[in-house]
Amino acid sequence: xxxxxxxxxxxxxxxxxxxxxxxxxxxxxxxxxxxxxxxxxxxxxxxxxxxxxxxxxxxxxxxxxxxxxxxxxxxxxxxxxxxxxxxxxxxxxxxxxxxxxxxxxxxxxxxxxxxxxxxxxxxxxxxxxxxxxxxxxxxxxxxxxxxxxxxxxxxxxxxxxxxxxxxxxxxxxxxxxxxxxxxxxxxxxxxxxxxxxxxxxxxxxxxxxxxxxxxxxxxxxxxxxxxxxxxxxxxxxxxxxxxxxxxxxxxxxxxxxxxxxxxxxxxxxxxxxxxxxxxxxxxxxxxxxxxxxxxxxxxxxxxxxxxxxxxxxxxxxxxxxxxxx
Amino acid sequence: xxxxxxxxxxxxxxxxxxxxxxxxxxxxxxxxxxxxxxxxxxxxxxxxxxxxxxxxxxxxxxxxxxxxxxxxxxxxxxxxxxxxxxxxxxxxxxxxxxxxxxxxxxxxxxxxxxxxxxxxxxxxxxxxxxxxxxxxxxxxxxxxxxxxxxxxxxxxxxxxxxxxxxxxxxxxxxxxxxxxxxxxxxxxxxxxxxxxxxxxxxxxxxxxxxxxxxxxxxxxxxxxxxxxxxxxxxxxxxxxxxxxxxxxxxxxxxxx
Numbered sequence: 001x002x003x004x005x006x007x008x009x010x011x012x013x014x015x016x017x018x019x020x021x022x023x024x025x026x027x028x029x030x031x032x033x034x035x036x037x038x039x040x041x042x043x044x045x046x047x048x049x050x051x052x053x054x055x056x057x058x059x060x061x062x063x064x065x066x067x068x069x070x071x072x073x074x075x076x077x078x079x080x081x082x083x084x085x086x087x088x089x090x091x092x093x094x095x096x097x098x099x100x101x102x103x104x105x106x107x108x109x110x111x112x113x114x115x116x117x118x119x120x121x122x123x124x125x126x127x128x129x130x131x132x133x134x135x136x137x138x139x140x141x142x143x144x145x146x147x148x149x150x151x152x153x154x155x156x157x158x159x160x161x162x163x164x165x166x167x168x169x170x171x172x173x174x175x176x177x178x179x180x181x182x183x184x185x186x187x188x189x190x191x192x193x194x195x196x197x198x199x200x201x202x203x204x205x206x207x208x209x210x211x212x213x214x215x216x217x218x219x220x221x222x223x224x225x226x227x228x229x230x231x232x233x234x235x236x237x238x239x240x241x242x243x244x245x246x247x248x249x250x251x252x253x254x255x256x257x258x259x260x261x262x263x264x265x266x267x268x269x270x271x272x273x274x275x276x277x278x279x280x281x282x283x284x285x286x287x288x289x290x291x292x293x294x295x296x297x298x299x300x301x302x303x304x305x306x307x308x309x310x311x312x313x314x315x316x317x318x319x320x321x322x323x324x325x
Numbered sequence: 326x327x328x329x330x331x332x333x334x335x336x337x338x339x340x341x342x343x344x345x346x347x348x349x350x351x352x353x354x355x356x357x358x359x360x361x362x363x364x365x366x367x368x369x370x371x372x373x374x375x376x377x378x379x380x381x382x383x384x385x386x387x388x389x390x391x392x393x394x395x396x397x398x399x400x401x402x403x404x405x406x407x408x409x410x411x412x413x414x415x416x417x418x419x420x421x422x423x424x425x426x427x428x429x430x431x432x433x434x435x436x437x438x439x440x441x442x443x444x445x446x447x448x449x450x451x452x453x454x455x456x457x458x459x460x461x462x463x464x465x466x467x468x469x470x471x472x473x474x475x476x477x478x479x480x481x482x483x484x485x486x487x488x489x490x491x492x493x494x495x496x497x498x499x500x501x502x503x504x505x506x507x508x509x510x511x512x513x514x515x516x517x518x519x520x521x522x523x524x525x526x527x528x529x530x531x532x533x534x535x536x537x538x539x540x541x542x543x544x545x546x547x548x549x550x551x552x553x554x555x556x557x558x559x560x561x562x563x564x565x566x567x568x569x570x571x572x573x574x575x576x577x578x579x580x581x
Contacts, residue, residue, distance in 0.1 A: 020391045023392050026485040026491050241354055262487075300357075303356065307407040
């Protein structure tokens with residue numbers, strides 16, 4: 001059994017925790033932009049946090065479930081509906097065979113995640129199902145989902161008894177709304193921070209930066225004061241990471257996102273801390289952000305706390321689900 | 326301890342061999358990776374040090390090391406912060422990694438370098454080399470001389486980056502070194518051989534790009550269906566040899 005895409009969305013791809021371990025071959029990690037929301041969707045269904053989910057932007061796909069299953073939707077709020085009736089985010093929903101999921105209105109956030117109790121049969125490449133759009137591998141045929149795509153389910157869970165002849169039913173547990181409104185992102189210094197002039201360092205910490213139109217899964221270009229360097233040194237290309245903030249030759253900044261190239265030669269002035277990447281992934285073109293410098297130990301603690309939260313939730317949901325199935 | 330606040334670099338030496346010490350600096354790359362830098366220059370010896378350390382760490386398959394990226398003169402290690410904090414709760418994950426790396430003993434096997442010489446056929450015909458005439462003209466040499474100079478050296482693959490399987494090789498003869506195109510192309514064919522500054526490289530897949538294209542190889546540099554999807558490895562040696570357009574077509578049909 002399977003799900004079927006009735007109408008394609010703007011950019012709906014299969015993503016998971018990322019294709020780690022192959023950057024020495026120039027193969028970047030890809031993976032969910034909002035790793036926390038993707039993990040939350042899986043946790044609510046008791047699944048491994050890094051399992052494959054569908055990442056959607058607005059307008060999102062219209063999806064028909066050809067078998068009863070349980071879904072969880074997290075991240076951006078695009079007003080999800082089952083057969084026209086609104087369903088909540090961050091809440092597992094049992095859906096009947098033949099039911100239709102639609103997203104009718106953009107409310108907040110940028111990326112929404114759909115996890116299903118039945119795992120999706122997608123292409124795993126180098127231990128990951130994430131879609132690499134650039135070289136067209138992984139996920140569903142290495143591309144965004146299109147009309148009439150059919151994604152089969154792998155496992156055989158029976159969930160009909162939870163429905164009792166209705167189109168959908170909410171399970172008795174949920175998570176709190178994880179989407180934050182904060183626009184101050186925490187960062188740690190990058191290796192070329194000290195090459196910025198004192199004025200530029202001050203500007204970086206006290207100015208507003210606007211996310212331009214040039215913002216996608218590869219990176220967000222920002223518009224703000226042009227930052228100046230004390231000296232111009234030509235750098236050899238070296239590794240970068242999701243969250244790395246580079247200064248372009250014109251002094252403007254770019255933040256590298258999930259589909260970034262493995263290496264870069266621009267000065268790295270700072271890095272958005274991993275725990276705040278979720279917040280960044282939910283920002284839109286024209287949103288303004290600010291940077292607040294923190295230290296590495298704090299950044300690590302925030303990441304660990306996020307992970308602990310998700311793992312705790314995942315274990316609790318797994319037990320509760322096993323009781324029901 | 327505030328190891329973590331950059332730019333406060335931590336200096337030290339690696340003991341690769343009993344009597345050889347290698348200066349390096351080590352600093353965080355964000356909050357879940359660190360970079361070990363052996364120098365700031367493009368240099369074969371530094372790159373070899375990077376690759377030795379890369380091979381040693383890779384062969385150990387530590388559960389907390391999630392990725393390794395050797396570049397020209399630096400190695401970046403991506404690590405699992407929650408794992409390290411759980412197993413070594415008294416210090417930051419970065420501190421644990423720094424201590425671990427400082428106490429590494431270079432192992433004998435890792436010193437063995439598996440040097441491969443790759444011979445790469447290139448068709449330098451005009452139809453595959455849209456920038457070769459411009460390059461020859463601006464350098465005041467003939468197209469034949471460009472080709473001869475490009476084939477005259479054995480190059481080293483310093484780094485795989487930009488695209489899956491894209492080898493950054495160096496260094497080309499000064500007489501054919503040329504900056505990237507001012508207007509990058511939106512479409513560079515797979516197999517295109519290019520020059521950017523003193524580097525030469527090959528596009529593994531069709532992609533936008535700004536390198537000066539002087540030829541094309543029929544070799545497949547990237548194939549997702551193979552267990553080893555990428556042809557080149559960092560540290561490989563590469564020699565180019567010239568083939569005709571007929572040979573190019575023949576080569577492709579043989580390997581297709």
